[in-house]
Amino acid sequence: MNEKLVKNAAGRTVPVEINGKPVVPYMGVGKFHPQGCCHAPRIPSNMDYPQDGNKLVPSLKEALIRAGLRDGMTISTHHHFREGDLVANMVFDCASELGVKNLCWFPSASFSCHAYLLKYLDDGTISHIEGSMNGPLGRYCSEGRMRKTAVLRSHGGRYQAIQDGDVKIDIAVIGAGCADAFGNANGVNGASASGSLGFAVADAQYADRVIVVTDSVIPFPCIPWQIQGNYVDYTVKVDRVGIPEKIVSGTTEVTRSPDRLLIAEMTAAFCEGTGLIRDGFSFQAGAGGTALSVGNFFGDIMRKKGIKARFARGGSNKYLVQLLEEGLVDYILDGQTFDLDGVRSIRDNPRHVMTSPFTSYNYHSKGNFASLVDIIILGATEIDLNFNANVVSHSDGYLLHGIGGWQNCLFGKTVILPVPLFRDRIPVIRDEVTTLCGPGELIDVVITERGIAINPLRTDLIEKAQGLELPLKSLNELKEEAEIICGKPQKPVFTDKIVAAIKWVDGTVIDVVRQVVSE
Amino acid sequence: MNEKLVKNAAGRTVPVEINGKPVVPYMGVGKFHPQGCCHAPRIPSNMDYPQDGNKLVPSLKEALIRAGLRDGMTISTHHHFREGDLVANMVFDCASELGVKNLCWFPSASFSCHAYLLKYLDDGTISHIEGSMNGPLGRYCSEGRMRKTAVLRSHGGRYQAIQDGDVKIDIAVIGAGCADAFGNANGVNGASASGSLGFAVADAQYADRVIVVTDSVIPFPCIPWQIQGNYVDYTVKVDRVGIPEKIVSGTTEVTRSPDRLLIAEMTAAFCEGTGLIRDGFSFQAGAGGTALSVGNFFGDIMRKKGIKARFARGGSNKYLVQLLEEGLVDYILDGQTFDLDGVRSIRDNPRHVMTSPFTSYNYHSKGNFASLVDIIILGATEIDLNFNANVVSHSDGYLLHGIGGWQNCLFGKTVILPVPLFRDRIPVIRDEVTTLCGPGELIDVVITERGIAINPLRTDLIEKAQGLELPLKSLNELKEEAEIICGKPQKPVFTDKIVAAIKWVDGTVIDVVRQVVSE
Secondary structure, three states: OOOOEEEOOOOOEEEOEEOOEEOOEOOOOOOOOOOOEOOOOEOOOHHHOOOOOOOEEOOHHHHHHHOOOOOOOEEEEOOOOHHHEOHHHHHHHHHHHOOOOOEEEEEOOEOHHHHHHHHHHHOOOEEEEEOOEOOHHHHHHHOOOOOOOEEEOOHHHHHHHHHHOOOOOOEEEEEEOEEOOOOOEEOOOOOOOOOOOHHHHHHHHHOOEEEEEEOOEOOOOOOOOOEOHHHOOEEEEOOOOEOHHHHOOOOOOOOOOHHHHHHHHHHHHHHHHOOOOOOOOEEEOOOOHHHHHHHHHHHHHHHHHOOOEEEEEOOEOHHHHHHHHOOOEEEEEEOOEOOHHHHHHHHHOOOEEEOOHHHHOOOOOOOOHHHHOOEEEOOOOEEEOOOOEEOOEOOOOOEOOOOOOHHHHOOOOEEEEEOOOEEOOEEOEEOOOOOOOEOHHHOOEEEEOOEEEEOOOOHHHHHHHOOOOOOEOOHHHHHHHHHHHHOOOOOOOEEEEEEEEEEOOOOOEEEEEEEEOOO | OOOOEEEOOOOOEEEOEEOOEEOOEOOOOOOOOOOOEOOOOEOOOHHHOOOOOOOEEOOHHHHHHHOOOOOOOEEEEOOOOHHHEOHHHHHHHHHHHOOOOOEEEEEOOEOHHHHHHHHHHHOOOEEEEEOOEOOHHHHHHHOOOOOOOEEEOOHHHHHHHHHHOOOOOOEEEEEEOEEOOOOOEEOOOOOOOOOOOHHHHHHHHHOOEEEEEEOOEOOOOOOOOOEOHHHOOEEEEOOOOEOHHHHOOOOOOOOOOHHHHHHHHHHHHHHHHOOOOOOOOEEEOOOOHHHHHHHHHHHHHHHHHOOOEEEEEOOEOHHHHHHHHOOOEEEEEEOOEOOHHHHHHHHHOOOEEEOOHHHHOOOOOOOOHHHHOOEEEOOOOEEEOOOOEEOOEOOOOOEOOOOOOHHHHOOOOEEEEEOOOEEOOEEOEEOOOOOOOEOHHHOOEEEEOOEEEEOOOOHHHHHHHOOOOOOEOOHHHHHHHHHHHHOOOOOOOEEEEEEEEEEOOOOOEEEEEEEEOOO
16 A cells, blocks of 8 residues: 555544545645535436426336446435335345446445445445445444445535535435425335435435435325425335334434433533523434433423523434424424434424535535534544544444534534443543544533533633532543543554545545454 | 527527627427536635624625625526515615626516616616516617617526526525525515515525525524525625515406406316316416416316316416315415415415426426426417417517516426407417517417417317317417408518527527617
């Protein structure tokens, strides 16, 4: 390997080229100024599409053939069905049957259900993945088994990459709960309804060819048409597009762990005490067990104070829907629907609004909503003493999670990471994070069961928190407490081989993941 | 004048260059294959926009200065307020105060209220108009007084021109009934609510700079956000953005003329008798007095037959809303809201859906809805013996109307023109239309008070109409009947000077308008 490496603005050693294409090393928050123009799709014409609007083709394979599937293409799919997704696996079954090789898979995220695709990574049908990897595919990547370098982006970064032409999608395959033959599609109706299809919006707009796959074809018009048929080349009806019982993600119940509940309670108390929770405020709590509990505590505070939130950002779930229906939040601005209450609400309640990564997260736009949110609750696998955080790899070096909207949300007004001090006797606060995903300057507060650390940059918060009966500590103090209990953690051992690049929201490379030396 | 002229596929003599830019002469329906890529706006970055999302600037003039207004730019506005629009006049007042000259005004349509701008055409603030002209501005153009050649496009053609980069908008100024400081905007709330803002969607997406002007600023988020703030550079609050009582267009009552009522009744009888009105059918009736009556008769037929329409295309109005609320149509797909019942319905009824010319009309997309509509009812100023029709000029040669969605709707399954045999003793059916706007091959039926002419291409309709008690005639017979009453009409007299070009839906030039020799 003779790739050229440089130190980026975060002090991380990164390549200047990935998979043969030049990349820009991270330059700092708000430092990289994009040049040039957005990706310009070729101009289509109605003359090449059926006058009666019927774009149905008999099978996904047929649609892929007509879309010109061939070696080396970039194929996108979406994670709206989460663990119940059947579309991505079907796509690469077809590719394999057709003998097509060396495809770049560009999912909005991948899950354990996609471990099925390991065989296609093995046999070269898929050369590599550009997209968030949850679980087995990340492990495969960490082991250095992927033929090319993986690229991980945030949800907003994925939109940015498509919009800017960093990634040119040859064929987008969009699974939808419901569609009409023209290709208008949504995720709120049909047996496999999964909620918002926001992650596929960029793909529909910018991909060369677009295929909609559904198990429920209704007469035109399919309303709402979150995916507009005017962007769609082919529609395909399959027996089953997703497994409904697996669409609901596993992390949709509030935590029952006493420690996690304590963290959630401290988080709520901190937000209340520092005045962050005021009439007309906004928040994004997220979907993990702790985060869900935080949202519930926020509800209690609003009821007590007789105030309401102007909006909450989804990932929506039954708890958030409850707040909406109770009138405690005016709007849910939803990127992703995590349970069936969320699906029902986004279908029926005009105050439960579908968003896309364009509206919410795209850094290369004229502003996005992330920076308008008052309180952002996020997780992290590791945090260093400068508040830098990791969200993709574990401390053993394995890449096991996607970035999701995490990086994008860091632009919120107050970003809080409620995290346990240690997990499985591995401390969360470290001298150095294994993988840098988010710069510490954007992370305001770390809340653990043993204390709260406020970023020194947030003198306003430090001042407001002084009088509160909350255990304020430094990150160093928290780290030492953990190390007394768990011991000083070992660093993982890596080879030199770069297996994945982590993009920042502006498309620059903030860090890389290296091959883990397995024991 | 030494411009090069050629005969296009419709036999019309048109230039190969307009205002110094090459154009393609009309090649026939579905014959011109676009090459190249869509217009690519420059890539913006959040770093250049306020982190708190507050894009409010103190005045429209200030916004125009910040947007870099200068000589020769193309400035777009929209006609959602119709005769009550105040935005376009304000924009050019600012331009005039700033001494900026030679602007191209690119409205989605202009109305009599914009006669105010004649002084800016006179003094060179505005060099010319690219957009539909209703009334005084058209007359001004016909008199040869505009400094450059006007270009008229259909609503879909306007989207196509923006998307394809035929027209590059430097600054889009979008008037909206309601907006937030971030620039999210809609037309369904606020004192100046006018309904859908669909005509401004392309401008928001593709213009270099976007300014939202409103008289009602609400806290983020302004929902629905038909215009997404992520595309918006500046927001401006003005005292009044539109005159509510003039927003409602004049043509929103059913006709009381016995002749027009007879035409409407014959139209409905024809559609019923030929089986076009069946369960699940779709129609677009339009907003003129006759068309509104046709829609009402359709309602009667559906009630009688116990059937319903799957969708109706708006221009919505109280009659169409009544059909929706009665359950006689499943959906209104609305491009433009013509009265306050329409505004109320599109705000409150999820089955009353906002569309844009992209979804409905853009010929350079992967299909649009126009070709999915079963029955399209349109008007015309003139029709020739080959069913070719004119919708922009009168028989005296004056350009007095815009194209609107008329050309786009010609792609509907059955296109019917219910027209009087003559207006003010001027016959509608002529040897030759003054201006060719729509090729006769796309026009299926002409219905007058004295008889119905079916396009010979529609042998299916001719067959189905045989047994009906309806007066079937040829266009020639109808023309002769009119001429017996009114005499053979005079042709208008023109100079050689081309004052306006008429674009076809694919951006080619189907005809031109020449300067009228005034008496």
